[in-house]
Amino acid sequence: MNSDPVLIVGAGLSAADAVLCACNSNIRVLHVFRKNVDDQDLIFKQLPKTLYPEYHKVYNMMCSQTYTNVAPSSTSNRPQAVSIATSVCAKMCPKPQLAAGTMAGNASVNLFPDYTSFPEHCVVSFQSDKKCLLQGNNSLKAFKISMVLVLIGTNPNLFFLKGQGQYLGQDPTKPVSCKQNPIDIHPYTFECTKEPGLFAMGPLVGDNFVRFLKGGALGIASCLLKRLKKKGKLISNGGNNFI
Known part of the structure; x- marks a missing residue:
């Protein structure tokens, strides 16, 4: 689709369901989560592949279709901005780039090309012009998005007990x-x-x-x-x- 991508935040089953729904509707997806893809606490590590193939498909994409930075621009002519967010958002990446060769080893798997994962990232801010700022390891990234789904779990409210x-x-x-x-x-x-x-x-x-x-x-x-x-x-x- 030509619309801006949907940002999905979280690494649980609700987030995985959202990824599947969006990808099956041909909607571009940016998937942000704080954990490393090898973290043993990820729910996907606890699910049998034969019983939950759809969730392992999402996990496969989380591992293989990760974002890689484009070549950074020269710092010598970079203007000083009022804030980091303003500086980064002024240099929007038109579309996330997949790491070269990540798909080669998964050619037999029917993955969604318009999905990009951001392991070990968190959301810093949302701008009024629908730009989102993401914080990774020693890097900031900004993208224009159409919608945000924050699926990071919740705590039960048992006030009546x-x-x-x-x-x-x-x-x-x-x-x-x-x-x-x-x-x-x-x-x-x-x-x-x-x-x-x-x-x-x-x-x-x-x-x-x-x-x-x-x-x-x-x-x-x-x-x-x-x-x-x-x-x-x-x-x-x-x-x-x-x-």
Whole structure:
């Protein structure tokens, strides 16, 4: 497409989904994330390739289709600017350049040519004219973008529970976190181990995939159904239906 690229910030599954969506729609993508592509904490390192080929495709692009700086201009005639951001944004790169030869070893993989990754980068600022300033290792880069998707995760808001629900976590001395400290539950019923009658599912218990939600819901429904049957509070109408 001729429009300016979309900037996607983050290195998790939500960011990967956004990359896939944009690339499948032929939208140019600039993908910025703070970690190195070899970081063992990246979620892609924990996913089997046979079960999640689409996410490994994104990870392959993150590794191979990285940005490389164009030849820097001579510093002798570079004007002094009021700010670094103004100086860099005045020298906009029309389009990210891929490192030479990065695609050679992946010729058999159907990658998206309009995708460029920026490992170990962070966003410094957004300008009013839709220019974005990125900070890398000892370098600043600026690009004009059409949209920004910041997908860097969030912390659950459990204000309606006692102590923000902290006592429910696997480590009750720390706040509940989808990644570091999920809610402690029974693995089959999804009932909170520290609060009988309270159930949790999804990211709160560490299940960050949409495909896992059905299992959580069925586990909870099955537990409740068995308890109601045991208490004689379910009346069969002659079939498998209960009222």
